[in-house]
Amino acid sequence: MGRYTARRLLETIPLMFIISIFVFMFIHLLPGDPARQLAGLEATYEEVEAIREEFGLNKPLPVQYFDYMKGLFTGDMGRSLKSNIPVSELIWSRFQFTIQLVFAGLIWAPFAGIFIGVFCAIKRGTWVDLGGMLIAICGLSAPGFALGLVGIQFFSVKLGVLPTGELDSWKSFILPSIVMGTGIMATLARYSRSSMLETLREDYVRTARAKGQKESIVMFRHAFKNSLIQVVTILGLQIGGLLSGSVITETIFSIPGMGRLLVDSIAFRDYPAIQGLLMIFALQYVIINLVVDLLYGVINPKIRYD
Amino acid sequence: MKRLLPLLLAVVMALGLAACGGGSTSGGTDANNASPGTSSGTKDFVVAMQADATSMDPHIGSNGDSNQVLNEMYECLLTFDKDTNVIPLLAKSWEVSEDGRTYTFQLNEDITFHDGEPFTAEAVRATFERGINDQTLSLYRTVKDWEDVRVESDYEVAIILKEPNNTFINKITQTRIVSPKALARDDVGDYLSKNSAGTGPYILSGRVDGGYTKMIRNENYWQEGPKVDTLTFKVVPEDGSRLAMLQTGEAHVAIPVPLTDTTAIESDPNLILDVVPGITYRYVTLNTEWTLPDGRKPFADKRIRQALNYAFDSEAYAKVVFSGYAVEPTSIFSTAILYHAPQTPYKADLEKAKSLMEEAGFGDGFEVNIIVDNTSVEQKGATFVMQQLSQIGVTVNLLPNESTANAELTSAPLENTTVQMWYVNWGSGSYEADGSMRSILHGDKFPPEGYNTAFWNNAQFNQLLDDALKMSDTDEIAAAYAEAQAIAWEECPWIFLGNDNSVNAYRSNVTGLLYKPAGTYVFRTVGLE
Numbered sequence: 001m002g003r004y005t006a007r008r009l010l011e012t013i014p015l016m017f018i019i020s021i022f023v024f025m026f027i028h029l030l031p032g033d034p035a036r037q038l039a040g041l042e043a044t045y046e047e048v049e050a051i052r053e054e055f056g057l058n059k060p061l062p063v064q065y066f067d068y069m070k071g072l073f074t075g076d077m078g079r080s081l082k083s084n085i086p087v088s089e090l091i092w093s094r095f096q097f098t099i100q101l102v103f104a105g106l107i108w109a110p111f112a113g114i115f116i117g118v119f120c121a122i123k124r125g126t127w128v129d130l131g132g133m134l135i136a137i138c139g140l141s142a143p144g145f146a147l148g149l150v151g152i153q154f155f156s157v158k159l160g161v162l163p164t165g166e167l168d169s170w171k172s173f174i175l176p177s178i179v180m181g182t183g184i185m186a187t188l189a190r191y192s193r194s195s196m197l198e199t200l201r202e203d204y205v206r207t208a209r210a211k212g213q214k215e216s217i218v219m220f221r222h223a224f225k226n227s228l229i230q231v232v233t234i235l236g237l238q239i240g241g242l243l244s245g246s247v248i249t250e251t252i253f254s255i256p257g258m259g260r261l262l263v264d265s266i267a268f269r270d271y272p273a274i275q276g277l278l279m280i281f282a283l284q285y286v287i288i289n290l291v292v293d294l295l296y297g298v299i300n301p302k303i304r305y306d
Numbered sequence: 307m308k309r310l311l312p313l314l315l316a317v318v319m320a321l322g323l324a325a326c327g328g329g330s331t332s333g334g335t336d337a338n339n340a341s342p343g344t345s346s347g348t349k350d351f352v353v354a355m356q357a358d359a360t361s362m363d364p365h366i367g368s369n370g371d372s373n374q375v376l377n378e379m380y381e382c383l384l385t386f387d388k389d390t391n392v393i394p395l396l397a398k399s400w401e402v403s404e405d406g407r408t409y410t411f412q413l414n415e416d417i418t419f420h421d422g423e424p425f426t427a428e429a430v431r432a433t434f435e436r437g438i439n440d441q442t443l444s445l446y447r448t449v450k451d452w453e454d455v456r457v458e459s460d461y462e463v464a465i466i467l468k469e470p471n472n473t474f475i476n477k478i479t480q481t482r483i484v485s486p487k488a489l490a491r492d493d494v495g496d497y498l499s500k501n502s503a504g505t506g507p508y509i510l511s512g513r514v515d516g517g518y519t520k521m522i523r524n525e526n527y528w529q530e531g532p533k534v535d536t537l538t539f540k541v542v543p544e545d546g547s548r549l550a551m552l553q554t555g556e557a558h559v560a561i562p563v564p565l566t567d568t569t570a571i572e573s574d575p576n577l578i579l580d581v582v583p584g585i586t587y588r589y590v591t592l593n594t595e596w597t598l599p600d601g602r603k604p605f606a607d608k609r610i611r612q613a614l615n616y617a618f619d620s621e622a623y624a625k626v627v628f629s630g631y632a633v634e635p636t637s638i639f640s641t642a643i644l645y646h647a648p649q650t651p652y653k654a655d656l657e658k659a660k661s662l663m664e665e666a667g668f669g670d671g672f673e674v675n676i677i678v679d680n681t682s683v684e685q686k687g688a689t690f691v692m693q694q695l696s697q698i699g700v701t702v703n704l705l706p707n708e709s710t711a712n713a714e715l716t717s718a719p720l721e722n723t724t725v726q727m728w729y730v731n732w733g734s735g736s737y738e739a740d741g742s743m744r745s746i747l748h749g750d751k752f753p754p755e756g757y758n759t760a761f762w763n764n765a766q767f768n769q770l771l772d773d774a775l776k777m778s779d780t781d782e783i784a785a786a787y788a789e790a791q792a793i794a795w796e797e798c799p800w801i802f803l804g805n806d807n808s809v810n811a812y813r814s815n816v817t818g819l820l821y822k823p824a825g826t827y828v829f830r831t832v833g834l835e
Contacts, residue, residue, distance in 0.1 A: 032710035036717060040369070040444055041732075042745055045754045050441035083361050083515055084499060090515060097517070152550045164550045165542070166517075254354075254542040256516035264358075264516065269710055 001297065008290050015286065016279065020072075023278045024065050027271055033057075034081045034269040055081060057271075068275065078272035082265070087276040090261065095280075097167065098257040101249060102242045104173045105180030110235055112181075113188025117231075118224060120189070121196035132189065139186025144179045148252035151175045165253035176253045180246060184238050191234045195227040202226070228299050236292035243288075244281045348535040349834050351816075353827070354542040354557035358516050363498040364482040365436065365445035370824065373480075373735065374561065375519050375539050378829055379420070380482035380504030383411055383430070384475065388820055390642060390737040392475050396425065396483060396505065406470030406778045407453075409478075413461040417528040419485035420502050420509045427463035431455045432486035434465075436494070448481045470776045472783055476644070476738040507531045507830045516541055533818065533833025552577060552811060558834070559812040562825060565629045565683075571811050578816075581631060583642045584808035585733035585824045587742070588632075589800040590614075590676065590691055591760040596726045604672055605760075611798035612652070613662035617698045618691070619654035620804050627687045631809050635802040638794045639742035642823035643734060647788035649795040652802065659698045671699020676727040677715060680706040688729040691801065702727070717754045725759050731806075732757075735824060739787045744771055747794060762799035 035052040036043075043051075052058045056067065071078055077087035113136075120132035155162040155175065163172045199205065200223050208218045247259035258277060265273035297303045359375040360366060383397040394400070397411035417425035434455040437445035451471055456464040467474060488494060488503035497503075502510035505528065508521035520538045523531060540557065542548040545564035551557035553574060563571065563579070571579045592605040592614070604610050624632035633641075636648045663669055678688035685706050692702040707715070716725055734741035745756040748771055749763035767790050774786035795802075808825040818831035 030711075031714050032708065033714050033717070036713050037710060038442070040447065041757065042741070043447060044756075047441055047447065048754070054442045084363065084366065084495060085515060093514060094516065149544075149546045152547060157550050157553050160554060164547055164554060164556055166540075251544050252547055254517075254540060254544070254547055256514055256541065260516060260543070267708065267710060 001294065005290070005294065008293070012283075012286050016283065019282045020069065020275075020279060021065070023275055023282075024061075024068065027269075027274045027278075028061055028064075030266070030269065032269040034271060037268050038081060068272070077276040080265075080270055080273045082268045082270045082273070087272050090273060091258065091276055091280060094256055094258045094261045097250075097255050098243060098259070100167050100173075101176055101180055101246065101255060101257055102239065104167075104177035105184060105242060106239070107177065107181075109181030109184035110188055113185040114192045114231060116185070116189040117192025117194075118196050118219075118227075120193045121200065122219060124197065133193070136186045136189040136193075139182045139189070142182060144183065144246070144248045145252065147182060148175065148179045148249065151178065152252070165255065167253075167255060176249055176255065179249050179252070180242065184235075184242075187234060187238065188231060192227065192231045195230040196223060199223045199227040225299065229296060232292055232295050232299065236288050236295075240285045240288045243284045349533070350536045350538060351532075351534040351829065351832055351834065352538045352540060352551075352557045353559045353561060353829070354540050354548045354551045355561050356541075356543055356545075356548065358541045359519060359539070361499055362502070362510060362513060362519070363495060364484060364504065365433075365443045365498075370735070370826070374826055376482065377506070377826070378508045378521060378537060379502040379506040379510055380484065381506050382479050382481050382483060383413075384479050386479055386737060386822055388822055390644065390823060392479065400475075402778065406472075406776065407467045408464055409467070409474065410458070410462065410464045413463065414528065415461055417505050418526055419487070419505055420524065421485050421487055423485040423487040423503075425483070425505055426460045427457040428460075429483050429486050430463045430465075431457055432489045433481065433483050436484070436489050437481075445481070448477055470778065472775055472777055473736070473738045473740045476736040476741075480736055508537050511536070530831055532829065532831060537829055537832075552813065555813060558816050559810075559819070559827060561827065563809045563811040565631050565809060568629065568631070568809065568811075576814050578812055578814050580810045580821075581807050582810065582821070583633070583640065583823055584806040585640045585642050585735075585737065586731050586806040587635070587638075587640050587733060588687065588729075588731045588803040588806070589635075589638075590803065591725070591728040591730065591746075591800055592798070593723070593726050593759060593761055594799065595720060595761045596674075598672060602667075604666075604668055604674075607666045607668075608797060609662045609666040610668060611801075613659040613666070613698060614695060614700070614801050615652040615798050616655045616659035616662065617700075618652070618694045618801055618803070620651070620802070621654075623687070623690055623694075624804050627683070627690055628804070628806065631807045632804040633807065635805055637791045638747070638800075638802065639739065639791075640733065640805045640823070643737050643739055643742050645739040645784050645787040647784075647791045649792060656697055663698055669699070671701065673701040673703065674726050675703045675705050676729055677705045677707060677712055677725060678729040679709045679712055681709075684729060687803070691729060691803070716757060716759050719753055720761055723753065723759070723761075728759050730757075733824060737823070740771060740775060743790065743794070747799060760799035762797070764793060764797060767793045767797075 035048050035057055038051050039048045056064060068078065079086055080090050083090065116132045116135060120129040123129050152164050152175065156164045162174055163169065166172050167176065205218060205223050208222050244258065247263055250257040250260045261273065262277050265277065355371060355374065357371045359372040360369060361372065364376045364380045381396050383395060384392050385395040387393050396414055396417065398414050400409055400411045402409050413427060419425060434449050434452060437443055437449035440446060451468055453466045453468045456466065458464055482504060485503040488497055491497050507524050507527045509524050511522045512520040518538055518540045520536060522536050523534065542551060545567065548560045549564055549567050549570065552560045568579060571577045592611055594605045595603065596605055597603050620634040624630060624634065634651055636651060637646055639646060663671065676688055676691065678684050688704055692704060695702050716728060718724065732742065732746055745751050746758055747762060747767065748756065748758060749768045751758040752761055753759060770786045770790040774783050777783045777786065808823055810821050812819060815835040817833040817835055820828040
């Protein structure tokens with residue numbers, strides 16, 4: 001597994017290099033001029049040109065890309081054109097909010113989702129199954145935006161028991177946690193139910209039952225464990241999405257996470273910040289995929305990497 | 307499963323540890339572990355703002371949000387009162403030379419900057435030098451017309467202009483004076499982005515970019531100061547959340563107030579809603595050089611431009627788009643701007659509009675594109691324009707786009723421009739007439755030099771603006787600007803849409819709050835009952 005991990009990590013280097021080229025090309029294809037944004041409306045053409053010169057925005061794109069990569073190899077992601085803060089510092093400060101938000105969603109949603117899914121599969125065709133899937137459908141259908149605003153209106157404005165946003169006390173985590181986790185819970189409930197049902201039809205489950213093993217052992221030792229592979233794949237993708245920031249949750253609850261930073265940076269055409277964020281997001285996905293692949297081996301020892 | 311469990315636990319613990327790390331706070335004089343507005347025993351004043359300040363460097367940010375935050379930490383020689391009259395601040399008086407080029411200021415004494423440095427005439431000079439040597443700063447645009455700053459004594463300073471300029475007194479209200487000690491640092495940019503070095507009533511204590519900016523009361527403030535311990539500007543982009551914070555008391559002021567939710571504010575006994583004239587003026591530019599495929603230039607004909615104005619119902623626009631919180635335009639800029647001269651409004655008159663179209667040979671109308679920012683309120687306004695003009699046969703195609711993309715489109719020179727109509731707004735932050743007209747209507751300000759996307763070039767109008775700039779007699783200035791407004795009003799380079807009201811909402815226990823027509827608040831003497 002060690003060699004496999006090392007190989008996968010090495011493969012990341014050319015991958016990130018290719019991603020960097022695509023990201024650089026695409027962000028410069030967007031119409032809009034950060035120099036004009038910086039200069040303000042009353043600036044003359046010469047003043048806008050001076051800003052372009054100062055920040056190297058008038059250089060040919062390959063030169064700008066080369067400068068950027070040169071900086072990146074020395075650990076310098078550049079400075080935000082908008083706020084003049086080093087991009088690494090900016091991303092780190094936002095990452096800490098995003099990770100809190102991700103944690104708030106993950107602390108309950110995967111467990112609740114898998115529990116509902118497995119329980120529904122075991123009780124297939126009963127009222128319990130129907131109820132569980134109703135919860136899942138509602139969770140998938142409820143837009144995070146509406147859920148958040150209704151939650152604020154009810155729990156904060158009407159009842160006055162929860163704050164409207166931020167992440168500065170345990171109470172303030174409750175509403176964002178519900179909004180972040182509901183979708184994950186619902187998705188995992190549906191996936192784990194279908195995965196569990198599929199597994200329950202496998203020959204080895206029938207064999208285990210034929211051997212007279214207790215139903216609980218059949219369910220959890222044989223069926224549940226094997227049904228987890230699909231669930232872990234979905235969970236990995238979900239976490240990757242969450243780490244890229246949830247613009248809606250961050251906006252409703254006034255949390256300065258990475259999603260809002262990306263939207264604000266795109267609106268300003270803050271090239272270094274956009275480039276830095278997209279590279280980090282890509283890296284996060286690569287790492288999560290690697291972790292998910294390694295988890296397959298943990299869940300199912302038949303899967304070998306070396 | 308036995309191997310999976312520890313791994314899952316490790317992931318959860320790692321996430322938990324990361325979460326406990328909390329958001330970083332940049333700079334400041336306190337560690338700021340307490341969350342804004344929630345610490346006990348102190349009076350924390352919280353302002354919920356839609357957008358964040360661009361930077362804490364007082365010479366970088368120049369938009370309304372940056373000004374709102376920075377003005378509490380930094381002061382200028384002069385400022386505006388609530389009626390937009392220029393009044394002394396760091397300067398106690400001033401006089402202007404006969405040739406209109408030299409302004410001499412007597413400065414207040416016994417004022418210190420946040421870094422302990424005394425405020426003297428040297429600070430004015432140091433601020434000027436920073437601005438004139440760095441074109442990337444917004445400060446450059448306020449000092450570029452200054453020839454020199456002469457230190458006459460510790461408390462007397464003369465600013466010499468390159469040529470007379472009647473807008474100088476208004477514009478100097480935007481020149482934030484910074485401690486010379488801070489300006490002398492090699493890392494001045496970094497230092498000012500994390501520390502305040504002004505003379506204002508509040509000192510920067512903590513900031514999370516995109517999250518909040520927290521300040522503590524300046525205990526050495528030189529005049530009547532705040533009655534609260536801290537002032538925090540929280541970034542709350544969502545309208546509903548901002549209103550909820552005001553309703554729950556988590557915020558004391560919300561900027562801006564969502565216009566669709568004013569009923570909820572009015573019906574809440576703990577909230578106060580106050581409406582004052584604003585400076586935001588809304589209009590649609592008509593590209594007078596735009597050519598139809600058949601070679602005709604519809605907007606080159608004044609009758610067409612006037613017809614569009616007669617087809618447009620400003621009263622209905624204010625009600626439909628701004629829930630009544632806007633007023634009919636009475637000139638080419640807001641009533642809150644100095645030297646506003648009222649004109650006879652273009653009352654909606656479809657018959658007159660149609661007959662003007664007929665006269666100009668466009669009785670069957672024509673098709674035209676309008677660009678607009680893709681925010682909901684802007685698109686709602688442009689849709690209203692589209693509906694109004696359809697009544698006289700003008701088919702308007704809406705082209706919504708991001709404001710940044712529109713800024714690029716509208717900065718294209720005449721030979722490359724694709725702009726036919728532009729739904730936009732303008733407001734002069736220094737409340738002056740020249741700033742309300744020059745960049746958007748003067749013949750020298752065709753893109754990319756300015757935003758005259760009507761490509762309207764009236765020699766008499768241009769001359770009046772240029773002459774007025776050099777005048778010092780206020781009656782003469784008023785007469786010149788009145789004539790300029792009358793010309794533009796008659797010529798209609800735009801469809802004149804309306805003038806926003808500034809809607810202010812705050813908690814009823816707030817005292818000492820002051821606000822100006824641009825929707826800019828002053829928190830210098832605020833308190834909480």
